[in-house]
Amino acid sequence: MKKAIDFKIEKKLEGYLGRAGILKTSHGEILTPSFVVVGTKGTVKSLTPEQLKDLGTPVVLANTYHLYLQPGDELVRDAGGLHKFMNWDGPMMTDSGGFQVFSLGVAYGKELSKVVSVTDPSLLIPERSTVEDGVPRLATIGNDGVSFRSHIDGSLHYITPEKSIEIQHNLGADIIFAFDECTSPTENDRYQEEALSRTHAWAKRSLIKHKELEENKTEFPQALFGIVQGGRKEELRRKSAQVIGAMDFDGFGIGGSFAKEDMSSAVKWVNEELPEGKPRHLLGIGEPEDLFSGVENGVDLFDCVGPTRIARNGTLFTKSGKINILNAKFVNDFNNIEKDCGCYTCKNYTKAYLSHLFRAKEMLGATLSSIHNVYFITELVKKMRQAIIDGTFEEYKKEFFHEYKK
């Protein structure tokens, strides 16, 4: 069995858990920490793979749940795997589908992202039931797996850890994830413990299935990352990191729908327990403040739909904070988004042109904005990496937040 990935720590961040490393996959290497761009349905919305490479994207993550339903993982396998299907020959990841099951289940109908604020009551999920406000959930969780209805055609599906791994082998990404249960930070202790036992049992089953499928592979071996869960409680987070960390995974994901206030401490607890020599991926996180705190606390990889999703609504990252290009003041602003930004959009277009594209509902607006935002976040994490290597991380962070306002 060929080794799927190779991870080497190049430099540690003194006084913290952070580190700069190199993660080698059979489709190229990723310098960590690194931001992973999300291409949910086998395409990063509005961008070609060449545009992604041109802006410096090292790795793309696609969603197992979405591709399983449409166009189907077997079709992707028959097409020669997801790399070939979507024309991305660089490193690639797929998630396990656990988060989607969460958002179709207990979180169904809530406007939930990976980070929720527990001070906003509308986002709380106070109790579990199979019906929310008269709307039946689309997913129910059992100890063996999860049954859910397709959000596309209502058809019934059943996913077990073994099934999730099979799907991810059909898709063929370089790094795949164990099937887990993502819980809300507001679930009670008893439920968190129950869910965590399931996640641990599913991790083991995922690993067994993965090894079985991996055994006879001759090319493009896949790496499996286990996922640490445990909600807001230190005890559960540390326990989960110990249990998952002791299993023979190639790396680890840190999962959960986080309360903003808890995230950095949860990440720190987990990374204090996980084996140091393996890569760690914080799932679904991409705001600048969370990226700095994640890197500081020992995270190597981050993925998030945020930068591309907000771009499609005209929201753009700048060094002083986010702006929305639909704001009237940009109509005749002939400067680019950021004076010294090196992205294709800033090198060639003005805010006035972007404003025109969004007002005229032209698709190029989404493309140009996505290029800028992905470049901004990708560069931000690259600069954190360089700062770790140069021993200037704290200065860089201070300098960044001196200007950047949330």
Add this chain to the structure above:
Amino acid sequence: MKKAIDFKIEKKLEGYLGRAGILKTSHGEILTPSFVVVGTKGTVKSLTPEQLKDLGTPVVLANTYHLYLQPGDELVRDAGGLHKFMNWDGPMMTDSGGFQVFSLGVAYGKELSKVVSVTDPSLLIPERSTVEDGVPRLATIGNDGVSFRSHIDGSLHYITPEKSIEIQHNLGADIIFAFDECTSPTENDRYQEEALSRTHAWAKRSLIKHKELEENKTEFPQALFGIVQGGRKEELRRKSAQVIGAMDFDGFGIGGSFAKEDMSSAVKWVNEELPEGKPRHLLGIGEPEDLFSGVENGVDLFDCVGPTRIARNGTLFTKSGKINILNAKFVNDFNNIEKDCGCYTCKNYTKAYLSHLFRAKEMLGATLSSIHNVYFITELVKKMRQAIIDGTFEEYKKEFFHEYKK
């Protein structure tokens, strides 16, 4: 006054009016005959200028009417002109707004393209009135100009030939058009004659205004093309070509909303009258059969929204005719659209992937389809040019239609 364009005929098509030429503008040269891609609002929908260059697009046409309303021609002027605003440094054209006035006026509420079939009664415009089925037209035509309401916010506007030229000078394209009245092929003779007198008077006024604005220009001179109208009647078409052809234009547009059956004869009549040494542009035409007939009958330039518009609905050109990628049989078709097509899409993606993108409503579907269709039509006209030079035009046409079915 610097010369705006230079046109040289390289080779004539024996026994026909057709010719291969070179048209030089201050933003580069166009080998004619050539297909002109339409970027209505200052962007070719879903494509970057680099993608257009990569597929071999020589020249882009934007719509004066749309840009006048949004973002406004003065804003574009203040941005440094349309080339800079939209990041297109190659040859560029703008139309005069005449066709849009037609579609907001007498044709308002009709699903009209530049080519109508007079055998389809639903597309006929049997009589003129200011109200169609209870819906007031958005435009009314007077001898001095046209008043119309914006389709965006209902605001009232008045365009004269002088105003159209001013707008087009603010936009700054290399080739611009005189303001004209586009009539329906089904209008009666009296109306056609009236409209034609207006078009001729407006042509003269456009030319005067253009020369006045051009006089003191030091860089990027603009060329003005006069537009020939005249509906279906040979007498009017020839007369219009003589009148417009005698004026000091740099080239000519052939306008009108054509009945499919009439187009090739109308084009022939016109080009038999127009001065041979100046370029001719057939406005708004882009179907393969019309391109062959246009080239044969002496047309040098064609523009059309067709290839990109149908692409966004998943309709793709192939050598055997059009296909729609949403057809069930393409779901697991792992071939590219055309076996030996040299476009980016065919070199990198399968029909199964395109089918997935359209079913999943992913924006990349429009981009990849537009690239293929624009490449197909651009190459088709380039091959016609080569066939004229090689003396194999008739064989090429025969060969093409042996396989291609409308």
